[in-house]
Amino acid sequence: MICLRQPSMKLKALALLISILALTFGVGITSAQDGIVVDILTFTGPQIAEPLQRHAPEFAAMNAGVQINVVTVPFSDLYQTVLTDQATGTNSYDVFVFAPQWMGDYVVPGYLEPLDAYLEADAAIAWDDVAGFFRDFSSTYEGSTYTIPLDGDFHMVYYRTDVLEQLGMTPPATWDEYLAIAEAAHGTDMNGDGEGDYGSCIGKARGEQGYWFIHSIASGFLQSQGTSQGGFFDTETFMPLVNNAGFIRALEIYQATNAFGPAEELNIGVGDTRSLFTAGRCALTLDWGDIGSLSVGEGSAVKDLVGAVILPGSSQVLDRATGELVTCDDTTCPHHVNGVNHAPFAAFGGWSGGISAAAPQEVKDVAYAYLSYVSQPAQSNVDVTIGATGFNPYRVSQFEGADAWIAAGFSEAGAANYLGAIRDSLNSPNMMLDLRIPQNQRYQGVVLDTVLSQFLAGEFTAAEAAAEIEMQWQEITDEIGLDAQLAAYRATLGIAGGE
Amino acid sequence: MTAQPAQSPKRATTFAEWLDALAPSVFIWPSVLIILLLAIFPLFVSLYLSFAQVNLVSGGYEVKFVGWKNYEKIFQGSQQRNFFGRWSDELNFLGLPGAPDWIGWAVMAVLTVFLAVMLVSHLRRRQYSPIQLIGGIIGTVALTVLVRVFTVWLVAPSGAMAGTWFEEQYWLSILLPVLTAVGSANVLGIAGLFWRVVTVAFTLALAYLFVITFGADGLPGGTVVTLIFVFGGITTQYLLGLGLALLVTQNLPGKRFFRIIFLLPMLITPVGVGFLFRMMADTLLGPLSPLWQLAGLSNYSWVETANGARLAILITDTWQWTPFMFIILLAALEGVSTEPLEAALVDGANRWQLFRFVVLPEILPVTVTLLLIRMIEAFKIVDLPRIMTRGGPGTATESITLYAFNQWKASTSSIGFSSASAYLLLLLVTFCALVLVNIVRRRVLEAFA
Secondary structure, three states: OOOOOOOOHHHHHHHHHHHHHHHHHHHHHHHHHOOEEEEEEEEOOOOOHHHHHHHHHHHHHHOOOEEEEEEEEOHHHHHHHHHHHHHOOOOOOOEEEEOHHHHHHHHOOOOEOOOHHHHHHOOOOOHHHEOHHHHHHHOEEOOEEOEEEOOOOOOEEEEEHHHHHHHOOOOOOEHHHHHHHHHHHOOOOOOOOOOOOEEEEOOOOOOOOHHHHHHHHHHHHHOOOOHHHOOOEOOOOOOEOOOOHHHHHHHHHHHHHHHHOOHHHHHOOHHHHHHHHHOOOEEEEEEOOHHHHHHOOOOOOOOOOEEEEEOOEEOEEEEOOOOEEEEOOOOOOOOOEOOEEOOOEEOOOOOEEEEEOOOOHHHHHHHHHHHHHHHOHHHHHHHOOOHHHOOOOOEHHHHHOOHHHHHOOOOHHHHHHHHHHHHHHHHOOOOEEOOOOOOHHHHHHHHHHHHHHHHHOOOOOHHHHHHHHHHHHHHHHHHHOHHHHHHHHHHHOOOOOOO | OOOOOOOOOOOOOOHHHHHHHHHHHHHHHHHHHHHHHHHHHHHHHHHHHOOEEEEEEOOEEEEEEOOOHHHHHHHOOOOHHHHOEEOOOOEOOOOOEOOOOHHHHHHHHHHHHHHHHHHHHHHHHHOOOHHHHHHHHHHHHHHHHHHHHHHHHHHOOOOOOOOOOOOOOHHHHHHHHHHHHHHHHHHOOOHHHHHHHHHHHHHHHHHHHHHHHOOOOOEEOHHHHHHHHHHHHHHHHHHHHHHHHHHHHOOOOOHHHHHHHOOHHHHOOHHHHHHHHHHHHOOOOOOOHHHHHHOOOOOOOHHHOHHHHHHHHHHHHHHHHHHHHHHHHHHHHHOOOHHHHHHHHHOOOOHHHHHHHHHHHHHHHHHHHHHHHHHHHHHOOOHHHHHHOOOOOOOOOOOHHHHHHHHHHHOHHHHHHHHHHHHHHHHHHHHHHHHHHHHHHHHHHHHHO
């Protein structure tokens, strides 16, 4: 084709320039005209970001002149993006949906707005319906509430009901029982392909989620007096609770599970263990709530064959004075069930929304209204049954009515079992809080993760690993300041008076 | 100035000529300055950061100077194990900690003999007079010790200079003696010997670190792991690349096709290569798992053992970088002039003699440059271990760069410590590059030419 007349390059460029300018200014003018814009920052997802984006148009339709923008960054950048945005005074975002573990780093310099006044005036959020752990611990710092929980995160043990039935065994109540089931099931064919499968699958890879699982095992040994006792440090001296008989026992159990898992176990994360479990290749696994909705989802080979149970515990708990294990009784573990101390571990803590203290007042109001809207039972009780949202249950009403779960594909018995495990965990007054003190990433993401991985690879014995973690944790504490860290730790546990 | 009028530039007589003379500088200096700024500014800032700790505070961040603390952590603190490795505390017959096995001792012995021969041959070649030699050594050592003692006295906490700027300026007590040693060796005319002794000592120390971390109770740290990746990798890649290049220079059918095929791996981004090999090495879920199962290896994992994981990364690195060696060696081989080859053939040389005495000497200069580029590049290996093993199992595949990255990503306040680790890597790379350029290259050229 030959064009008879072509506009000159200059004209073309000019036209392009004009249209770009028009677009830029046009967009600028419309968004400026539209009243209140709320910019929400969270990670790329698609989970977590998906429900936030999905509810935005609904919310805007109900509130004229309001616009909700969801901005996402990769998970590994989120923590630093929030810090940089606030520390440099850029303040591009009004709402942060983040991990409550980072709260200490955000609340102490004053980046987050306290939400107590909003909550008092808001009946629709049904604040009392939020499980006590998330209401009283996960969303608070030094007694004030700073975040609205959108997701409930804690570990549970999942098992194959058919495999346990075949073996004539009951779901594990202690970690010794967990190992016994794993050993009995290991090597048997669980998905009918004629190949031997695995007794226990745990994502132990370094740099992924491996370091959370060690505290899921250790929690039952370390924390026995309720959530405010804490399971990471002594609340009086800030001595790390790692170089003791309880943590060393947990390390040994963690290592013992290696024998019943895939050979690759030290190099796989939860993404892989979830695939393995839903493909029917594991008898037991340790995970967040996600396995429940994934097991009834598309491509699952284990539909209606999955049971969940509160994290196994221990019949012996740590005596913090001596560093030795003592037998469970009504004094040493007041919350025991049949002589076993359970301490469900709220690993990561569940995605929560906080509001930037630097946002203008009218934006804060709308931002709060949107977080409240997403968290209200009408929205969240449906969202938690959908695997794609990444939201796990955190409200009492979410494990009381099974209808939404059955609609999502669960059988009645399956829903009752899954919700029962969630209820047991959420109702436990001894749920263990994840570490939330400033720079907790250095304690967990670097030191614990590295030493644990060295231990699993055989570079350390359990006792050496415990001593190494203690030494390096204390080094970080000395660097940041013991008094400040102790005060922060007590604040996260809701203990009044820093010192 | 007036002594050599012939060589001084022509004097400008008019303003226009002066402008003409100035023009090149006017054009060049802005870009030179920008490049210098871009290169040197971060270098100095990160050097400063390596002596500091960065804290986020309300409304910004603060940089707190902490002196040698970051380096102390690496050399004698909690990170020594991760950076250098672990070794037996028992003293061996040399009075040093560490218990190498017999292979380790053999390696040390061979290396020591080799380095000693090198030193002796240097002394022979340079023919120092006994007075110059002995005087130079004694003078350098004495001056250095003297300056060291003086600066230690100078900077001692609550010492003679307490309250003045000198107090606790420890860097002075290291920098000044080092400068004295370098300076006096130069002035006394034994600079060549001095640098050789430094090189020999550094090489022996690295080799000793290598053998004790592989000895009884030992565990290699980031430094040793990096050295394995560098030297294991480039040796294999060079030999393979040379072999492939030799093959392609033969008149085999389809050589044009293979020339392109051999190049492909180099065009893929290292992260992509990492994922590719991670999947292939996965005996459980990977695309090759049916093959592993057929071979009865479904319950074996590459990444289960330290050496398996290192081997997996070495294989991947080799796959990716052999093409680089191949393409440059191919160009060098094709540039070998045919006359000497023909002459040698006429003289009755066999294929090996042709290669050893005609081809090899011609491609040696290229070889050394090639190894230098690859070595500098290989020291910075981070993507493959990060993707394939995340430095695991344990810390078996954690290179220094990955180590520094892992430290930084968890917390802004660790950026100082990460800078310190990175600076030590820079020292290591510089040392190895200097050794290659100044000593290995010349000796190799002398030996073959």
